[in-house]
Amino acid sequence: MPEDKLFLPHDSDQESEPEELDYKIDNENLDNINMDEDLDMGSIVIAGGDKPVTQEDKAETNTEVNDDTELSNDNEKKEEDDDDDDDDDDDDEIDDGFSLSIxxxxxxxxxxxxxxxxxxxxxxxxxxxKVLKEKYRTLHSYYQSLYKFNQYISKKIHYIQTEFNTQTIEIDRHRSKKFTDNSEIGELKRELVKxxxxVRLGKEREDKLRNEIKESKDNRDHLRKTIEEIQQHRSDMxxxxxxxxxxxxxVITKKKNK
Structure with missing residues (x-):
């Protein structure tokens, strides 16, 4: 399965845009509701159920939360080592808030x-x-969808950032290799010209020697001819x-014999 599809939200997580809700309540006291009180540990219940959690369930839940927190902290350290970005800490704190709320x-x-x-x-x-509770449920459902989508976007951003860094390193490596190859090619070209x-100088020397040999042969033939002429002239004389x-x-010999 492609890696990017692992981060896609499930079909059940896709929430349509909630209708425009009217949260105005006639009672002025409702304006003082503190949404942060939703995090009260005394109100923990099993997700998806209506029964409050027992003390044992709370202990298990706290253990799971601690494990998730440790895992999240490990992930935060890895992200800090990879990206060296202080903004990751703020994002992780927001994610922890989402996780605790859900x-x-x-x-x-x-x-x-x-x-x-x-x-x-x-x-x-x-x-x-009943109407207000239903609106609050819709708001909470939208809140959950927003959290899941935020998780998906965070993972997608991390994946894309990793891919981007990998591609950047690969491009730099190719550029460095290209520069090295160009240097080697330039060196080979200079060696080829040399x-x-x-070879050109060798051919010139070869042609010069051939001309000298030809001239020497011509001189030798001329000298031989001259020598032959001199010898013939002497013979004739x-x-x-x-x-x-x-x-x-x-005549002298004949005279002596007589």
């Missing part, structure tokens, strides 16, 4: 007791008492003298 049954609340007292004292009639320059010398030698 475990009380409105049937035994000071507001209902006050309405019953007014009815007994003939301050208001039975019909008016190698290309060396010495051959007549050699023939004349041979003839003279023959």
């Amino acid at each position: 475990i009380y049954n409105i049937e035994s609340s000071p507001a209902f007791q006050y309405l019953d007292d007014l009815n007994k004292n003939k301050g208001i009639d039975n019909e008016k008492t 190698c290309q320059n060396e 010495l051959e007549p003298e050699l023939i004349a010398s041979i003839k003279e030698l023959k």
